[in-house]
Amino acid sequence: MNMLSKGRVTAVLGPTNTGKTHYAIERMLAHRTGVIGLPLRLLAREVYDRIVKMRGPSVVALVTGEERIVPERVQYWVATTEAMPDIAPDFVAIDEIQLCADPERGHVFTDRLLHMRGLHETLFLGSDTMRPAIAALVPDVQFQRRERFSTLTWSGSKKLSRMPARSAIVGFSVDDVYAMAELIRRQKGGCAVVMGALSPRTRNAQVAMYQAGEVDYLVATDAIGMGLNLDIRHVAFSATHKFDGRRVRELFPHEIGQIAGRAGRHTEAGTFGVTGDARILDEGLIDAIENHRFAPIQRLVWRNAALEFGTTERLVSSLEAPSGHELLGRGREADDLAALKTLRDLPEIRDRVQGGRDVRLLWDVCRVPDFRGISASEHAGLLARIFGFLQEGAIPSDWLARAVQRIDRTHGDIDALSKRLAYIRTWTYVAQRTGWVQDESHWRGETRAVEDRLSDALHAALTQRFVDRRTSVLLRRLNQKESLVAEVNDKGEVTVEGEFAGRLEGFRFRPDQTATADEARMLNRAGYEALRPEFHLRADRFYNAPDTELDFTEQGGLMWGDAAIGKLVKGSDALHPGIEVFVDDEAGSDIAEKVRRRLQHFIDRKVAALFEPLLAMQKDDGLTGLARGFAFRLVEALGILPREGVANEVKELDQEMRGLLRKHGVRFGQFTIFLPALLKPAPTRLRLVLWSLAEGLDEFPESPPPGLVTIPHIPEVPQGYYTLSGYHPAGDRAIRIDMLERLADLLRTQDTRGGFEANPDMLSITGMTLEQFAALMQGLGYAAEKGERAKVKTAEAPVAEPAPEAEPSDAPLTEEESVLAAETRAKWETEQAEKRRIEAEAAAAEAAETPEQATEPTGDEAAADAAEDAPETEVFYTFRWAPRPRGGNRRPQQAQGQEAGQGRRQGGQPRGERAERRSGETGGDRAARDGGKPRGKGGPKKGPKGAPKPKTFSSRPERPERRIDPDSPFAILATLKDKK
Numbered sequence: 001m002n003m004l005s006k007g008r009v010t011a012v013l014g015p016t017n018t019g020k021t022h023y024a025i026e027r028m029l030a031h032r033t034g035v036i037g038l039p040l041r042l043l044a045r046e047v048y049d050r051i052v053k054m055r056g057p058s059v060v061a062l063v064t065g066e067e068r069i070v071p072e073r074v075q076y077w078v079a080t081t082e083a084m085p086d087i088a089p090d091f092v093a094i095d096e097i098q099l100c101a102d103p104e105r106g107h108v109f110t111d112r113l114l115h116m117r118g119l120h121e122t123l124f125l126g127s128d129t130m131r132p133a134i135a136a137l138v139p140d141v142q143f144q145r146r147e148r149f150s151t152l153t154w155s156g157s158k159k160l161s162r163m164p165a166r167s168a169i170v171g172f173s174v175d176d177v178y179a180m181a182e183l184i185r186r187q188k189g190g191c192a193v194v195m196g197a198l199s200p201r202t203r204n205a206q207v208a209m210y211q212a213g214e215v216d217y218l219v220a221t222d223a224i225g226m227g228l229n230l231d232i233r234h235v236a237f238s239a240t241h242k243f244d245g246r247r248v249r250e251l252f253p254h255e256i257g258q259i260a261g262r263a264g265r266h267t268e269a270g271t272f273g274v275t276g277d278a279r280i281l282d283e284g285l286i287d288a289i290e291n292h293r294f295a296p297i298q299r300l301v302w303r304n305a306a307l308e309f310g311t312t313e314r315l316v317s318s319l320e321a322p323s324g325h326e327l328l329g330r331g332r333e334a335d336d337l338a339a340l341k342t343l344r345d346l347p348e349i350r351d352r353v354q355g356g357r358d359v360r361l362l363w364d365v366c367r368v369p370d371f372r373g374i375s376a377s378e379h380a381g382l383l384a385r386i387f388g389f390l391q392e393g394a395i396p397s398d399w400l401a402r403a404v405q406r407i408d409r410t411h412g413d414i415d416a417l418s419k420r421l422a423y424i425r426t427w428t429y430v431a432q433r434t435g436w437v438q439d440e441s442h443w444r445g446e447t448r449a450v451e452d453r454l455s456d457a458l459h460a461a462l463t464q465r466f467v468d469r470r471t472s473v474l475l476r477r478l479n480q481k482e483s484l485v486a487e488v489n490d491k492g493e494v495t496v497e498g499e500f501a502g503r504l505e506g507f508r509f510r511p512d513q514t515a516t517a518d519e520a521r522m523l524n525r526a527g528y529e530a531l532r533p534e535f536h537l538r539a540d541r542f543y544n545a546p547d548t549e550l551d552f553t554e555q556g557g558l559m560w561g562d563a564a565i566g567k568l569v570k571g572s573d574a575l576h577p578g579i580e581v582f583v584d585d586e587a588g589s590d591i592a593e594k595v596r597r598r599l600q601h602f603i604d605r606k607v608a609a610l611f612e613p614l615l616a617m618q619k620d621d622g623l624t625g626l627a628r629g630f631a632f633r634l635v636e637a638l639g640i641l642p643r644e645g646v647a648n649e650v651k652e653l654d655q656e657m658r659g660l661l662r663k664h665g666v667r668f669g670q671f672t673i674f675l676p677a678l679l680k681p682a683p684t685r686l687r688l689v690l691w692s693l694a695e696g697l698d699e700f701p702e703s704p705p706p707g708l709v710t711i712p713h714i715p716e717v718p719q720g721y722y723t724l725s726g727y728h729p730a731g732d733r734a735i736r737i738d739m740l741e742r743l744a745d746l747l748r749t750q751d752t753r754g755g756f757e758a759n760p761d762m763l764s765i766t767g768m769t770l771e772q773f774a775a776l777m778q779g780l781g782y783a784a785e786k787g788e789r790a791k792v793k794t795a796e797a798p799v800a801e802p803a804p805e806a807e808p809s810d811a812p813l814t815e816e817e818s819v820l821a822a823e824t825r826a827k828w829e830t831e832q833a834e835k836r837r838i839e840a841e842a843a844a845a846e847a848a849e850t851p852e853q854a855t856e857p858t859g860d861e862a863a864a865d866a867a868e869d870a871p872e873t874e875v876f877y878t879f880r881w882a883p884r885p886r887g888g889n890r891r892p893q894q895a896q897g898q899e900a901g902q903g904r905r906q907g908g909q910p911r912g913e914r915a916e917r918r919s920g921e922t923g924g925d926r927a928a929r930d931g932g933k934p935r936g937k938g939g940p941k942k943g944p945k946g947a948p949k950p951k952t953f954s955s956r957p958e959r960p961e962r963r964i965d966p967d968s969p970f971a972i973l974a975t976l977k978d979k980k
Helices: 020-029 041-055 097-101 106-115 128-137 174-188 200-211 253-260 283-291 312-319 335-344 347-352 356-366 376-391 397-407 414-432 440-466 469-479 517-543 589-610 612-619 625-636 643-652 655-662 681-695 719-724 737-747 760-766 770-779 815-847 859-869 911-918 923-929 969-978
Strands: 008-013 034-038 060-064 067-069 076-080 091-094 121-126 142-145 152-157 167-170 192-194 217-220 234-237 241-243 248-250 270-274 486-488 493-496 499-505 508-511 550-552 557-560 563-573 576-581 640-642 672-674 710-712 727-730 733-736 782-790 873-881
Touching: 008 020, 008 128, 020 034, 020 041, 020 091, 020 121, 034 041, 041 060, 041 067, 041 076, 041 200, 067 414, 091 106, 097 106, 097 121, 097 128, 106 128, 121 128, 128 142, 152 283, 174 192, 174 217, 174 440, 192 200, 192 440, 200 440, 234 253, 253 283, 312 335, 312 356, 335 347, 335 356, 335 376, 347 376, 356 376, 397 414, 397 440, 414 440, 493 517, 499 517, 508 517, 517 589, 550 589, 557 589, 563 589, 563 681, 576 589, 589 612, 589 681, 612 625, 625 643, 625 655, 640 643, 640 719, 643 672, 672 737, 681 719, 719 727, 727 737, 727 770, 733 737, 733 770, 737 760, 760 770, 770 782, 770 873
Parallel strands: 008 121, 008 142, 034 076, 034 091, 060 076, 091 121, 152 270, 167 217, 167 234, 192 217, 234 270
Antiparallel strands: 060 067, 241 248, 486 493, 493 499, 499 508, 550 557, 557 563, 563 576, 640 672, 710 733, 727 733, 782 873
């Protein structure tokens, strides 16, 4: 665009802190319309806000690559240099005009220098190094030299620990900035961080924090060299070289002067120096910076603005055309030109570009900045996708929504948030292009909102990492002798003056552990002031909360949701524990008592619900005499009594007494007297807690996982723990006591003296393999003899129906076990069917073999056939009752120190107990009579000396021997269960 006119053109040149930008704003407002171009989006926003305060938002527009605010009656345009509108205003100003020499953006500033003019007045603002170039390129230009308001002095090298307050430390990489910021936080309490990669909103927030005096130090990149008007008294360089995107190079003298000139504001003097490993500056360079004398710029970066859009090749040629002027040279290849060349060579793009309109659209797409900075190929791929959408009309809203949604996440560290900010800037830029997206107003607002959220999150992350803000706030308030303002949010987080002070967990305040001792005292004092009304509100909510919100832990803790609010303590008896509440003293005794009453109601109802059969038996007035005494023993034992410990009491109970107890669910088992209803997981969990409280244990045993028939038997664990958990130790395993009683019922039908083998029902009940079952039987007092024999082949192995694995209350299999059994059975049946099919096919093939084909086998073949014909062997165990000596694992009710037959019937049962068999005794009671040694109906008889002993004591016909097939589903299931 060429706007050459007869308007006055003035170049206002000079160092920093000369008021050039302020002068340009005054001159623009003196005209009816005007445009000012600024080098940074951040600076553009700052100038926009200043003009809005002076003239109102209805006449001021802001246009950047990622933001567009254009009212209907706009008079004054504030824009970044690249986004300056193509209009003819009365006034035009270009700030930081020395950027004409910038290798990346210089061609834009040079184009504005050559072609952008106001109808009445044009201003070029910048460094005095541009004077010769402007004079040579702009006819009739007038120059104004503006002097610095304050002096700038070299102060040498200083360590970071000795850096004076209100200092800016400049680094040239993100890693350097973060490292210095962390060091200053530790030594000085914190700092603000300013980098070019930050969004304007984040940078403004960091600058505002510095300007407000919350921190006294600023760590920045060379981004502070332009436009930021800060209260800086000293600038320190941590390095004098930087990576400019292509290579690492030394800073130019005028670049150092531009950055150092930020020290000192208005008439206040400033200093500059170096820190860390940066070398001391040369005396000549120091003199040039102090006196603002630098070598003039000899060459400006230029690119042809008269573009040809006939084809992509003609467009590239026009962009690379020489200027024909010695002052105007081509800079490095810009990102947009590099992207154009990449897309031009893609077959899918080449096929889609059919004319000048497509070429112009492709060029507009290539001008989307590479904010992400991932790689040139990644950026080109994104541009190709956008170009394809635009050729079809516009970028689809659903595709854009997914892209924005992936970015709209405010969690993560500083690097993650910075990357998301770079990504959203791409879509903010795209949304600002006219006609590129559907529903432009929506996407412009949406992308801006996402950028704002990410900017706020990044500011918070920077502040949290590099600023000990709480210390500065508290100290400032205390110095001002003001009362501290504290608040509590719905998550229980307590803040003092907006800073995190601790957390309210239940009814206890947990101060922030990172606070120092002095801070902790201040935080606690202010925190409890805010918590006083919160304690009352929370106590009311807790008192009215349903029992479903409360629970107890296996160590006796009492929980309200995730908060621990008390614990159980030893009470008058095991079924009536006491309560100790966790309530801060500052809450008051009335709050503590209210919490205690509610917890007592909860645990009393829990005990009443889970131990209802036990409590009902305790309150039954129909139980008298020995029955009532035995019921008392059961209540004391919380529903489980090993039979060997109450053998005498059981003998003294007649059938009427036992019947009264059985009505309350009491089962007289061979090994244990128990209430099956109390073996369920919930009563077991509570029983262990109540017993541990009554015993005064420091660490409570935990209940086993529900649904297991056997669990490992750990010798170090006292046997009483297993009994209270509903298990009976036997060898390396402990078996659930209700399943043990079912096993005992099966053992009573066996010849325990002559020996017997395990049947599938026994293995099914225990869920064990044969070897595991042998170990269990040995733990129960049986001798197990291992043997081998020829395996009898049958057409089909008999399938034993397993007894249902019960819950402690004789319920059917759990859902998990039932599904496992069904799946295992189906798999086994499929395998058996396949075996039978193969055997049938082999038999048919052998029968079809003709006599001519049959030959006499050789010696080797005969040996092989003999080996194949050899019978298969199987392992079996023979079990015999073999009680261990005293102190071992004994059968219940066996009299200590007596063997069978000494004054008692075999098994240690008095003769008077015979009547029980005639009065409907249960299998468990008969087992008690028989001393735990199951016997046949006829009972053992002694024969003549030397006569062989009978092998069975049963009058029924001998059962055919049934052995479990190791390939059967029940053997497989037993193996799976044992692995639980």
